Amino acid sequence: MDHFLYKDGVLCAEEVPIPEIAAAVGTPFYVYSTATLLRHFQLFDEALEGMDHLVCYAMKAASNQAILKTLAQAGAGMDVVSGGEYMRAKAAGVPGDKIVFSGVGKTAAEIRLALEGGIRQFNVESEPEMEVLNATALALGVTAPITIRVNPDVDAKTHAKIATGKSENKFGIPISRAQEVYALAGAMQGLEVIGIDVHIGSQLTDLSPFELAYQKVAELTVQLRAEGHNIRRLDLGGGLGIPYARDNQAPPLPSDYGALVKRTLGHLDCEIEIEPGRLIAGNAGLMVSEVIYVKSGEDRDFLIIDGAMNDLIRPAMYEAYHDIVPVIEPDAGIEQVKFDIVGPVCESGDTFAKGRAMPPVAAGELVAFRSAGAYGAVMSSEYNSRPLIPEVLVHKDQFAVIRPRPTFDEMINRDTIPSWL
Numbered sequence: 001m002d003h004f005l006y007k008d009g010v011l012c013a014e015e016v017p018i019p020e021i022a023a024a025v026g027t028p029f030y031v032y033s034t035a036t037l038l039r040h041f042q043l044f045d046e047a048l049e050g051m052d053h054l055v056c057y058a059m060k061a062a063s064n065q066a067i068l069k070t071l072a073q074a075g076a077g078m079d080v081v082s083g084g085e086y087m088r089a090k091a092a093g094v095p096g097d098k099i100v101f102s103g104v105g106k107t108a109a110e111i112r113l114a115l116e117g118g119i120r121q122f123n124v125e126s127e128p129e130m131e132v133l134n135a136t137a138l139a140l141g142v143t144a145p146i147t148i149r150v151n152p153d154v155d156a157k158t159h160a161k162i163a164t165g166k167s168e169n170k171f172g173i174p175i176s177r178a179q180e181v182y183a184l185a186g187a188m189q190g191l192e193v194i195g196i197d198v199h200i201g202s203q204l205t206d207l208s209p210f211e212l213a214y215q216k217v218a219e220l221t222v223q224l225r226a227e228g229h230n231i232r233r234l235d236l237g238g239g240l241g242i243p244y245a246r247d248n249q250a251p252p253l254p255s256d257y258g259a260l261v262k263r264t265l266g267h268l269d270c271e272i273e274i275e276p277g278r279l280i281a282g283n284a285g286l287m288v289s290e291v292i293y294v295k296s297g298e299d300r301d302f303l304i305i306d307g308a309m310n311d312l313i314r315p316a317m318y319e320a321y322h323d324i325v326p327v328i329e330p331d332a333g334i335e336q337v338k339f340d341i342v343g344p345v346c347e348s349g350d351t352f353a354k355g356r357a358m359p360p361v362a363a364g365e366l367v368a369f370r371s372a373g374a375y376g377a378v379m380s381s382e383y384n385s386r387p388l389i390p391e392v393l394v395h396k397d398q399f400a401v402i403r404p405r406p407t408f409d410e411m412i413n414r415d416t417i418p419s420w421l
């Protein structure tokens with residue numbers, strides 16, 4: 001469920017009509033709904049009720065500080081994967097003891113930053129990383145709390161570019177070697193082993209891969225405890241998928257996921273941590289764009305819009321589907337037409353949809369990409385020297401620009417010219 005509905009024939013974000021925002025900030029732009037962000041966070045929080053737990057929002061999905069603050073004020077922790085994300089979370093007021101550091105290639109500098117600034121735990125992904133973490137902690141005279149990310153060799157049944165739990169993927173240590181690696185970690189003076197971490201992929205629309213992975217984690221917990229490790233926290237990653245197409249069969253709900261967690265891991269008396277990103281932010285955001293031209297090709301019509309692959313790369317990168325709807329509600333029963341929906345960037349890959357049936361729209365009209373809140377703005381770039389598009393946050397009848405569009409000068413003046421030119 002989200003809070004982007006037509007009211008009196010106009011698409012609104014909560015109580016704010018989208019054309020009002022477009023008039024204020026220009027197009028294209030991202031707009032997020034506070035109510036949807038909070039609702040999705042709360043769904044996870046409620047799903048784990050009765051278990052000691054923390055929902056650590058995977059801020060890679062949408063990392064604007066206003067979004068982080070909204071979720072942090074509701075009680076969310078953060079899952080970060082870089083020094084930049086760590087600093088951004090801190091800047092948004094998230095305390096270090098609610099920040100989890102994930103990622104396969106943490107540098108010594110990033111590790112130091114987090115150890116000095118405070119951290120809930122590091123999710124360690126390899127032995128060499130473990131050694132750097134140990135050495136850095138010892139040098140600083142502190143102990144680093146860790147889980148080790150295990151790779152359970154489970155097929156997440158999702159797009160290959162976002163599956164992470166098969167043995168051929170770069171993530172974690174093979175679960176078959178877990179006992180050996182935990183023994184090594186246990187012997188390191190700078191580390192405190194507190195738990196196990198697993199994350200098998202993103203946009204999972206079936207619970208069975210989670211079930212397989214969590215069963216393996218349950219078995220490993222028992223084994224590691226028998227070997228003397230005080231396993232008390234299980235980080236289960238993120239990955240629950242969202243309905244991108246309105247007419248799709250809805251994926252499992254956070255409550256179904258929560259029931260699965262309780263069923264597979266509830267008996268272990270561990271604190272549960274989860275790292276959802278997409279399900280919290282995805283359907284909480286739209287990308288709004290204006291139609292520049294409707295162009296008739298030889299065998300098709302192109303809708304050329306002012307948003308492009310640099311603003312929302314998911315269709316070009318993962319063949320991802322996004323619902324694209326007119327901002328002015330079409331008359332009921334109007335006959336649909338087919339368009340190839342494309343941006344102005346000079347690549348054929350700058351295509352959002354091919355042969356998409358939708359109500360007719362004309363130049364100057366607004367269209368909205370649904371489910372664009374996660375992995376939208378954060379993956380955007382200024383390719384073709386198109387300035388990053390603004391982000392707007394709505395709260396009931398108010399809206400605020402939470403990242404302004406840079407002017408051409410601001411964009412251009414980031415370059416510096418060497419003295420010899």
Ligand code: LLP
Nearest residue numbers: 058102199202203238239275276277278375
């Ligand atoms: N935890 C870890 C360690 C992760 O690597 C990820 C996502 C998450 C949590 C959050 O997963 P989520 O709940 O959002 O599925 N750019 C791609 C998605 C990349 C996901 C990367 N890792 C896309 O646009 O589909």
